[in-house]
Amino acid sequence: MERGLHHGPRPVRGAPRARIRRRRERRQGVRAKAPRSLPSRRSAPQESLGAGRDQLDHPHPDRLDDDQAQQLKAVLARCPELEQTAQHIRAFAELMNNREGRHLGQWIDRVQADDLPALHSFVNGLGQDLDAVVAGLSLRYSSGAVEGHNNKIKMLKRQMFGRANFDLLRKRVLLAA
Template sequence: MYRLRENAKPTTRLPVPKVREVTGLILTHPDHRSEAQQVLLKELPIRCGELDEACDLVARFASIIVNRRGQEELERWTADAEASTLPELRGFATGLRKDWDAVVAGLTLRWNSGPVEGHVNRIKMLKRQMFGRAKLDLLRKCVLLAA
């Protein structure tokens, strides 16, 4: 039979953050992080060394996308990601290489398919709202009148 020690001090461990919390911290823009989040983000690489490399690569990629830095920086980032120890980022970089021309065009050209995607999204929403209620002729009228 086991006895509990009455005067034993409880061990204090830092709470382990959930994966979703860590992912949110890494992906949040640095200007939008609270003080507590910034402190936690600085402490995380101490607990897990791989997170330091992941944070650096994610921040660099976000900067490339936001600032549309183009092919040269993306080339360096992709080479670094492919050489990293993180299989997820290596796979992502490999996926970028498969459609390299489209990725470079998306980061260098000023044209995008945003308006088209918005219309497709709106049409799909109308279709979902009318599912089982009407036939194609009414859906067509709703799409044309809503435009």
């Protein structure tokens, strides 16, 4: 079979599907629907945003209202693996919030005792650099400020790509610091 030979109807070129649909609707006398506009950010209900940024989508289980608590309880009752996972995640959150990195080994042992492959993968990742994880969970020091500066420099670098030379980039980085 030679290249370039078409067997069957040739594809229509240069006519997007929307244009074809509009033509067909005009012929049939059907009026096209007006495109729906998305709601603006200001029209979103404010009560759904929660009190803080951490509560936008997933509020802390202790801060759920009665209806939400009942829904969570029903979902966890239907799936024992999900209940175990939730318990382990809450325990890990307590380790992080209370800076109790010294108890991480016990938490890892409890997770490995259960049959939860997703958490086993997480625990294996923690085990690859256990000393650093324990230090991160125990010490009050944070690299957040350094990470913020790195993020800002990368953003400036992306903005300046192809626009000017290194001297101008250097000036913008120093002014931003």
